[in-house]
Amino acid sequence: MASSLAGSALSFARPVKATNNNSISFTGVRKGNAFLRLQPVPMRLAVCYAAKKETVEKVCDIVKKQLAVPEGTDVCGASKFSDLGADSLDTVEIVMGLEEEFNISVEESSAQSIATVEDAAALIDKLCGGED
Known part of the structure; x- marks a missing residue:
């Protein structure tokens, strides 16, 4: 009982x-x-806010390309890099790709907190001054 x-x-x-x-x-x-x-x-x-839809979509495209995600695999804001098969090196490479694409610099402490597409997109919007 x-x-x-x-x-x-x-x-x-x-x-x-x-x-x-x-x-x-x-x-x-x-x-x-x-x-x-x-x-x-x-x-x-953690202080969170929703990233812009366009940013999320762009990050999804970069993640798909970087991880060579199979066609038809759903990648959205909630997608975790680890669930998509990314290891720590892949995550570093994703961050580097995002830095290049968005012309930003991500500090190591911020990069370590990125686990999902939404996390990355929210950080990008913040660094680009896109938060409302």
Whole structure:
């Protein structure tokens, strides 16, 4: 029989400790005979906005060409580079192709946050001053 923890008092089997300003480590939580192990979750904040349709379409074309995506494969804003078969080197090459096509320079920290076509298009619009 499943037990619900909602509305129940929880007791900590071990102390809760702050490991730094961004995370809290929970070693374990106990409710009756149930024992939960909570894993620390990194805190991440991202500011997002939708990229222009034209930018997304252009990025899709570049990604298709760069990855030699088979004809008929759907590539859209939500497409993840990894789902299209890209490894880290392919992603670097995609970013280089985008830099050349849009005449922009993408910093390494920004490039590492690009996982989807939409991510790339939004970054391009931002770097080109296209955000509204």
